[in-house]
Amino acid sequence: MGLLSLGTPLHWNEAKEYADHVHKHGILQFLNIYNSQKDQKKQRLLWGDEIEYLVVKFNDKEKSTKLSLRAFDILEKLTKPETDYVEGLTDKAPDALWRPEYGRYMIEGTPGQPYGSTFRDLIQVEANMKLRRKLAHDAMDPDEHAVSLVNYPRLGCPHELYPDYEPKGSACQSLFVPDEIINPHARFPTLTANIRRRRGSKVKINMPIFHDNNTPKPFIDPTIPWDRDLFKHDKEAKEGAALPDHIYMDAMAFGMGCCCLQLTFQACCIDEARRLYDQLAPVTPLMLALSANSPIYRGYLADVDARWNVISASVDDRPPEERGEEPLKNSRFVINKSRYDSIDSYLSNDATYKAKYDDIDLVYDKDIYNTLRENDIDEKLAKHIAHLFIRDPLVIFKELLDVDDKLSSDHFENLQSTNWQTMRFKPPPPNSSIGWRVEFRSMEVQMSDFENAAFSVFIVLLTRAILSFGLNFYIPISKVDANLQTAHKRDAVLNEKFYFRKHVFNNRSKTDTEKEEDEDAYELMTMDEIENGFPGFVPLIHSYLNSTNIDIETRCKLSSYISLISKRASGELMTGAAYLRKFVQNHPAYKQDSVVSSEITYDLVKRADQIAKGEYHPVELLGNFSA
Ligand code: GLU
Numbered sequence: 303m304g305l306l307s308l309g310t311p312l313h314w315n316e317a318k319e320y321a322d323h324v325h326k327h328g329i330l331q332f333l334n335i336y337n338s339q340k341d342q343k344k345q346r347l348l349w350g351d352e353i354e355y356l357v358v359k360f361n362d363k364e365k366s367t368k369l370s371l372r373a374f375d376i377l378e379k380l381t382k383p384e385t386d387y388v389e390g391l392t393d394k395a396p397d398a399l400w401r402p403e404y405g406r407y408m409i410e411g412t413p414g415q416p417y418g419s420t421f422r423d424l425i426q427v428e429a430n431m432k433l434r435r436k437l438a439h440d441a442m443d444p445d446e447h448a449v450s451l452v453n454y455p456r457l458g459c460p461h462e463l464y465p466d467y468e469p470k471g472s473a474c475q476s477l478f479v480p481d482e483i484i485n486p487h488a489r490f491p492t493l494t495a496n497i498r499r500r501r502g503s504k505v506k507i508n509m510p511i512f513h514d515n516n517t518p519k520p521f522i523d524p525t526i527p528w529d530r531d532l533f534k535h536d537k538e539a540k541e542g543a544a545l546p547d548h549i550y551m552d553a554m555a556f557g558m559g560c561c562c563l564q565l566t567f568q569a570c571c572i573d574e575a576r577r578l579y580d581q582l583a584p585v586t587p588l589m590l591a592l593s594a595n596s597p598i599y600r601g602y603l604a605d606v607d608a609r610w611n612v613i614s615a616s617v618d619d620r621p622p623e624e625r626g627e628e629p630l631k632n633s634r635f636v637i638n639k640s641r642y643d644s645i646d647s648y649l650s651n652d653a654t655y656k657a658k659y660d661d662i663d664l665v666y667d668k669d670i671y672n673t674l675r676e677n678d679i680d681e682k683l684a685k686h687i688a689h690l691f692i693r694d695p696l697v698i699f700k701e702l703l704d705v706d707d708k709l710s711s712d713h714f715e716n717l718q719s720t721n722w723q724t725m726r727f728k729p730p731p732p733n734s735s736i737g738w739r740v741e742f743r744s745m746e747v748q749m750s751d752f753e754n755a756a757f758s759v760f761i762v763l764l765t766r767a768i769l770s771f772g773l774n775f776y777i778p779i780s781k782v783d784a785n786l787q788t789a790h791k792r793d794a795v796l797n798e799k800f801y802f803r804k805h806v807f808n809n810r811s812k813t814d815t816e817k818e819e820d821e822d823a824y825e826l827m828t829m830d831e832i833e834n835g836f837p838g839f840v841p842l843i844h845s846y847l848n849s850t851n852i853d854i855e856t857r858c859k860l861s862s863y864i865s866l867i868s869k870r871a872s873g874e875l876m877t878g879a880a881y882l883r884k885f886v887q888n889h890p891a892y893k894q895d896s897v898v899s900s901e902i903t904y905d906l907v908k909r910a911d912q913i914a915k916g917e918y919h920p921v922e923l924l925g926n927f928s929a
């Protein structure tokens with residue numbers, strides 16, 4: 303989730319006084335990095351994945367589960383090999399790196415070393431993911447398990463935490479979750495409280511309920527404590543924050559407590575990173591739809607399959623003026639999106655980019671933009687950074703206000719790492735040997751490591767195909783936004799259409815272009831057409847593989863990964879979301895009323911764990927590949 307700094311975090315009232323300081327020094331830090339690293343070249347691709355897990359405690363006797371708030375004890379054990387290695391106590395490099403996440407019930411694991419560019423590297427991914435899961439489990443109590451569900455189905459329902467706490471914390475002031483659910487590191491409760499303070503109200507998350515045969519219409523949630531009167535924000539639910547026919551959630555944990563699968567790529571140079579950023583941006587919504595795995599929130603089946611909008615609303619710190627609901631008086635900008643959202647502009651200067659693709663009116667800080675331009679940052683990059691910097695720093699540590707801008711990137715990272723967008727362009731850390739990177743952030747974590755490996759490898763191979771064939775996926779960026787919303791819909795993969803470019807090869811011959819009025823034409827396509835059509839992602843990846851030297855065994859393994867994605871797109875296999883929804887609907891205890899009870903939750907989480915461990919193999923989800 304990004305940067306962890308230590309010190310005394312400031313209350314928003316004080317922090318806002320230093321926003322300019324952080325902005326100003328953040329830009330100086332960026333300029334220092336840019337100037338020292340802009341010509342840096344790396345010989346080879348490095349990449350890595352991040353998987354976030356829930357820690358779930360099972361009670362098999364009572365057939366119940368709870369979210370375990372012991373992530374910190376577990377992480378202490380998990381990080382020991384890394385700490386020992388860093389401190390020189392051992393020569394053995396760690397197999398995995400572990401980090402805390404927003405939820406006190408979450409852990410995040412990455413491979414111990416980045417993967418390289420060889421095919422051999424690609425077939426190690428699944429094994430490393432499996433090893434990570436085992437390491438995680440070994441560091442837990444025997445009844446705890448690392449479950450890679452996006453969202454704990456009953457997060458925010460009473461008595462679902464271990465240990466149990468009443469929902470009455472001052473940081474989130476939630477009607478449903480206690481502050482103890484938040485990572486206790488000072489950064490996280492402060493982030494939570496400062497989002498609320500800056501916004502002037504609690505965050506407001508409403509996901510449409512899935513109306514089943516016995517779901518009341520309208521659905522007015524009987525489990526909301528409508529009349530609670532503990533905090534001033536308690537009235538919000540009653541005063542309209544909680545919408546009828548929706549699952550209402552009121553805390554950052556509902557979003558940032560979700561788990562994802564992210565990939566980071568180190569490019570050979572800054573220009574390649576910028577090109578990958580642009581080409582992968584239109585891919586992010588498509589992969590959200592294909593990886594969709596979160597149809598349940600706060601004990602109810604939702605009418606969406608994916609988490610993105612939940613997280614987006616869960617960290618939306620914009621006060622009414624920034625949201626455009628009141629005239630600007632104290633705020634500087636009307637901002638079209640939350641900090642956690644899709645990107646608003648492309649970044650590359652290569653020949654295939656055209657200004658018309660950037661059809662969103664970009665909000666950016668003009669002063670910062672001018673400073674960057676005066677310092678020889680090109681227009682696109684200057685706008686990109688000046689756009690990230692329309693946000694205020696939310697967590698400021700008093701002790702870390704004055705730092706050496708040549709040695710530190712803390713202030714830059716403060717803004718960079720709290721712009722949680724579908725793609726992230728990552729400059730190297732100061733004075734390091736790391737290159738220019740991009741992060742692919744939209745995908746939902748999958749129940750099994752076969753699936754997590756498949757999604758990861760698929761995107762890695764797609765980046766190779768993009769670079770070696772010079773593919774062009776540009777469409778107007780507003781259409782990428784539209785696709786992101788479409789991706790949330792129930793069974794979007796099967797029933798919806800997504801904007802995609804008709805011609806993905808550059809350098810088309812003159813006759814081709816003459817025949818076609820518009821070489822930049824795009825149209826609505828099914829997921830099957832985009833992935834499996836001609837030339838869809840799947841055939842493109844296969845042509846790329848055909849153009850390389852690759853042994854049979856490796857080829858088979860990679861093909862099974864590609865096939866999984868291909869079959870999800872064609873509907874031959876189910877998405878995780880479809881599988882989970884069906885699991886609930888077929889459960890003997892389900893009353894067709896959208897309610898996902900504790901009993902159903904136990905069986906569902908158990909099933910997810912069995913799938914992860916290979917103890918259960920649902921062919922409709924996984925096909926016959928990993929058997
Ligand atoms: N857990 C968040 C998600 O599901 C991402 C947090 C992070 O940036 O690591 O997208």
Ligand code: MG
Pocket residue numbers: 303304352354403410
């Ligand atoms: Mg994370």
